[in-house]
Amino acid sequence: MNVGFIGLGIMGTPMALHLLNAGHQLFVTTRSKLPDAVASTAAVRCANAAEVARQAEVVFLMVPDTPDVEQVLFGAGGVAEALPGDSRTPGTRKVVVDMSSISPIETKAFAQKINALGCDYLDAPVSGGEVGAINGALTIMVGGDEAAFGTVAPLFACMGKAATLIGASGAGQVAKACNQILTGVGVMAVAEALNFARKSGVDAGRVREALLGGFAYSRILENHGQRMLDRNFKPGFKAWMHQKDMNIVMQEA
Secondary structure, three states: OEEEEEOOOOOHHHHHHHHHHOOOEEEEEOOOOOOHHHHOOOOEEOOOHHHHHHHOOEEEEOOOOHHHHHHHHHOOOOHHHHOOOOOOOOOOOOEEEEOOOOOHHHHHHHHHHHHHOOOEEEEOOEEOHHHHHHHOOEEEEEEOOHHHHHHHHHHHHHHEEEEEEEEOOOHHHHHHHHHHHHHHHHHHHHHHHHHHHHHOOOOHHHHHHHHOOOOOOOHHHHHHHHHHHOOOOOOOOOHHHHHHHHHHHHHHO
């Protein structure tokens, strides 16, 4: 397929490369310098999002926040400028897929506007972080039309280990908000537990080892817990992104 990808950051770059390696023709744009890993491939760099949308059957977005998605879709040189403006024959409609983590409320409004331009819209945020993106092992939570999901499912399979259609537009973003509630609380709980052990004069590493074999097991305890023991606090994402996700939860609530 002719596939567009907008946003080539630490998540977008490996995701786009998986699509390219699967044999799809890629049309890309990003607001910063094109990553070397993409520049050295057959991906076609486009001047803006509209040019990407003109070339592609499916257009993916992977940008940081709700205002960024709005700008890419509806700003000058945005995706909407290149959409057909009619209700083409089912099965031939372009599909816009936002894989960013943004507001469910705004997502519904974006979907309505894109649908009115004769195209399908899926919200498809992901879980798995940079490692999941690199390994093609992301969990993808999708909201939108079932037929559009079927069209994009083979592309999701290039980037993730599981893609689930949750419900109508916005449902994918609600699922991602649920994910962030659980993982955010989980990281803090692991930190508190291991610090509690340490302050009590007990080997926190052995406590973690014991807990991994019981009901308290979690991937956060396994992965982040080990990083805490190693005093490895190099961030995968900046703290403001976690704050953004918690604000999304509060707004939706």
